[in-house]
Amino acid sequence: MAMEIRDIPQTKETTQLLTMVQAVNDGMKTMLELDEKTLILGEDIGKNGGVFRATEGLQERFGADRVIDTPLSEAGIIGTSIGLAVNGFKPVAEMQFLGFIYPAYEQIMTHVSRIRMRTMGHFTVPMVIRAPYGAGIRAPEVHSDSTEALFTHMPGLKVVCPSSPYDAKGLLIAAMEDPDPVLFLETMRNYRAKREDVPAGKYTVEIGKGKKVKEGTDVTLIAWGAMIPVVEKAAEQAEKKGISCEIIDLRTLYPLDRDIIAESVQKTGRAVIVHEAHSTGGLGNDIVSIINDTSFLYLRAPIERVTGFDVPVPLFALEDHYLPTPARVVQGIEKVVHF
Amino acid sequence: MAMEIRDIPQTKETTQLLTMVQAVNDGMKTMLELDEKTLILGEDIGKNGGVFRATEGLQERFGADRVIDTPLSEAGIIGTSIGLAVNGFKPVAEMQFLGFIYPAYEQIMTHVSRIRMRTMGHFTVPMVIRAPYGAGIRAPEVHSDSTEALFTHMPGLKVVCPSSPYDAKGLLIAAMEDPDPVLFLETMRNYRAKREDVPAGKYTVEIGKGKKVKEGTDVTLIAWGAMIPVVEKAAEQAEKKGISCEIIDLRTLYPLDRDIIAESVQKTGRAVIVHEAHSTGGLGNDIVSIINDTSFLYLRAPIERVTGFDVPVPLFALEDHYLPTPARVVQGIEKVVHF
């Protein structure tokens, strides 16, 4: 449960205080150094260093031949990355925003996720697709989607979504070393929200394992990525009302860490799931099913989901109303506790 | 609950014995006749009458100007249909198979579903996207996807999936008259499986309403489209073992008919949900959530889901293993009944 396998860091003693976006940058830098098969591809990732500076300095350091500015062509990026990956390279393709991944949907759905199965493992696609996601930064339209569920319903693809700098680097390196394709979602809203000690050099955080962020006894709060700070604030407020919250950061969205969910819910008997994606079709429903399947007799109240509404993410004047807030999470907590 | 609003049929007395694919054809024919704004667009829908003959005879009757063979270009079909729809026409766009809709995913996700909201109703997109879906007919690769859940997580779009000829025609006409865009899924496997009396002329079946296919007391079986016959067979077998099954045909997948689900589960206390899509991310999880939200205290056993596995739909030699069978459904029924 929530184990972390760490390779011995290259520069043992060193850690750096990094933000999430710096940790992502450092993860790519580490692997560009260690594995010459690593390539970074995307729009504006070269001199510009990416629109969020996630690739800052990488082209300068590793050359325009390994950190490659592509044309504005998401299907082209993923399609050629497939060709690169089956032919020995390890492409890390950046989608500028998750909301702009859709032109590549066919390539991901019918090839990235299926090539291993179709060829019984003869051809494989060890690639990473990085995408900033989520609302809350007053970005223009379509820049704020949180549509992870469109990719967890696609067997053959793993989906990862860290909430902290340490996990971000460790999971990104794990994704880059994974023999299978990984969609790596980065919360823009928390790209620079906090700094954390991040080891220099290579280490990995295991894909498929959630993390208990906080121990508690009355209710289990389940979230990931951008919603972790929201849930943490809600838990603080709930504790003031005498409700003890356990917080699970899923970190990997496919495959889900069923054990960590079941273990916690069986202890607390109550669950609140929080995500910013729409309610219908959201990953929260999968988690409800997992609890139903594993912990039915332990449940003391219906499971609550606090989610984005079933509306397109609005233009930013209304986005704060779209997003789950600590207050809405507290309301959910109270509902399950006082059922 | 499960009401059907019927317009007075044009030719009152007449009904015809039609298969599902004929009923779909008849629905389009009816509206092509009644509404000159109706256009049919797609690949091979003209002289060829569609690869399943769903548009047979329509071009001959209404001209190549209204029943339009397009180039092999799904994004182009949906993109131009958007332009036609905002400018007064009512396009019915055929995707040759649901597995080939993905190139149009961006147009659907960022425009079809959002234009009304983005313009506060100033521009709207009253269009229908028809797509045959599902496995079980020994079709080539990628032709057998059942990925409705990728479209129910897309607020602004309705998703409909009839299981019978009568419903198919009535729901298709309702979709064509709906002020909002509708994805209309047609089970290929049952395109010609049975015939049913279908009224001539225009009538509608209300979008958003499920239908109770069979009354029962011990367990509620929830399914739609291609899985209805599977569930019916399972129910028959279960009845022989003394288990009384109620069957709900959802018919509309977005918005879901919460009331019909809740009412039935509150009566039986047990539910088995059956779909051929993958388990993770499948619509079954949404239904589990609805039951959790509405009927927690009524549940006498964990909800069972009998679904396609979390693997890409295989090449056809293994597809029968991929698909839920009556035997697997019976197993699920026994599990909830003997919990």
Add this chain to the structure above:
Amino acid sequence: MKTQYPMKKVIDDEGNLIDSSYKDKIDEQLVRDFYYHMTRIRTFDRKAISLQRQGRLGTYAPFEGQEASQVGSALSLGADDWVFPTYRDHGATLTYGADMIRTYLYWNGRVEGCVPPEGKKIFPPAVPIATQIPQAAGAAWAEKRKGTNNAAIAFFGDGATSEGDFHEGLNFASIFKAPVVFFNQNNGYAISVPIEKQMNSETIAQKSVAYGIPGVRIDGNDCFAVYFETKKAFDYARSGNGPTLIEAVTWRTGAHTTADDPSKYRPEDQGKDVVDPLLRLERFMKNYGCWDEAWVADIQEQLKEEVEAAVEAMEKFPKANVEDLFDHVFAELPAQLADQKESYLAHLRGE
């Protein structure tokens, strides 16, 4: 290839008429219209940047340098045509009749900014690149089907030509002879990516060959060339001949958006030789005796007032209404969404 697509100009950088065949087509009113609208949208644009810096506007995409392309093309439109702009074409939409207050509202994250004035068929800006291209083809095709004389214009950048939707849209339009003008503003960059990294072709105009349609390469900083060539393309379209691809070569003077820093990726001296399109028009007006200091001062004052008034109105606009989050997703609220709305409104009321 390039040589097959020479760049069309009507006036040169010094404001001299270099194609005398246009002499009779240019009258003073047209010139004044150009100058008026280019000044107007520049005033709007500069104000927007300054508002953004003061935190009074969200991230903003400026178009300075592209005014001749946007005004020239917008003025060539008929009253009932369709406009499919990108996020950088509000110079064109303002010229065509979009509401200035609402245009500012858009950049403040207000959905009201997507709603055009009644009767003006202006689509909201396309944010996912190139998606508007097949849509414009469809809207134009609909006009043709209706038998009107109306057409559509799709605006898009050089970067957009790399997307599949560009290709599919042009293919459809060419097959169905939709009356649409594909108006490309080649400003040399897709954010930070220079055109030579976006494509191997030397021009965008030559991409028309793939669809068997006319392609024209014009100086996009020459409002006359833009205006007359776009008009020609519309005439061609309205006569039933189908689409034209226009490449208007221009230059984005400033950043991609206010969140962007072009000094990171553009060589310092690049673009220095580009003569500002407004200055070029001024030179023309001076050369041909239609420069009127008093009139210019007058419109500048008037436009400043118009813009200030629009900003004030934007800032006084009623606050965003949370009900709008729910009410426009479907024609009728589905039950589940109605519940979500109800319980959220109750939550806001503190219930």
Add this chain to the structure above:
Amino acid sequence: MKTQYPMKKVIDDEGNLIDSSYKDKIDEQLVRDFYYHMTRIRTFDRKAISLQRQGRLGTYAPFEGQEASQVGSALSLGADDWVFPTYRDHGATLTYGADMIRTYLYWNGRVEGCVPPEGKKIFPPAVPIATQIPQAAGAAWAEKRKGTNNAAIAFFGDGATSEGDFHEGLNFASIFKAPVVFFNQNNGYAISVPIEKQMNSETIAQKSVAYGIPGVRIDGNDCFAVYFETKKAFDYARSGNGPTLIEAVTWRTGAHTTADDPSKYRPEDQGKDVVDPLLRLERFMKNYGCWDEAWVADIQEQLKEEVEAAVEAMEKFPKANVEDLFDHVFAELPAQLADQKESYLAHLRGE
């Protein structure tokens, strides 16, 4: 436009050499190779149709009529090149070294049919149209990065040129000068849709202009034209010049697939004037004195046996293993999937 892309031929319909510059390049071995492989894949193809009719094979996509295109291009490949075929290019892959038993297995819905012989870089057939085009560009680009002399070929039909992936793939390849040959078989139809409804351009070759790459239009039923032009494109690619777009004009004699009925949409006399590519080669061989009845009879017999043996092996192939449904989705089975597998196997065992 068409005139800029005349159709290249080496031999005419009567089997006469019409381009004498090829005289020295054609030797008897090459001619026999052509004849052998074209006969071989036709034998395979006809057998497949008959198996399908007997219910011994699933829906099948025949390629009769396109043998010269497929054999000519396949024989021009180097030993270590990459092949990205469609569902209609198993003539080419068989010629390049794909296993015949597995090719039949593919059409029987067996995933084993997607696995190429070790060392043969043959991708499984692309079913979603045009998706293989950027993939081939990527694989070729990888070879270039590795500094090998290898290249890639992407096969695709006329219909595929309407998809965005065609455009994006060619754009990428042209920018990064990937050593790839885009080999289009223009058989005049995308299922039932004739080429004039698919595109407004008179040729496919001219679409190369959009990417600033060479485009060639060849007689796809002339195996010599196909072979030599494809070889030239590979030489060009291997020399670092990037991709070429080849349009091989050909004709699908039969149905789109065994589930299709072309009489519904093809005028009855259409294609009647097309001389069968194998007959054309036979005429050439007779004209130039390399027709050897005994050899022909011999290979026909031999190929019949090869095909019969392959069919037998296909039918004796071990039954599909249900574990293969689960075991190749990921390198390691995730826990939930392992559970699904376990409980399904238990269910099958009657537990």
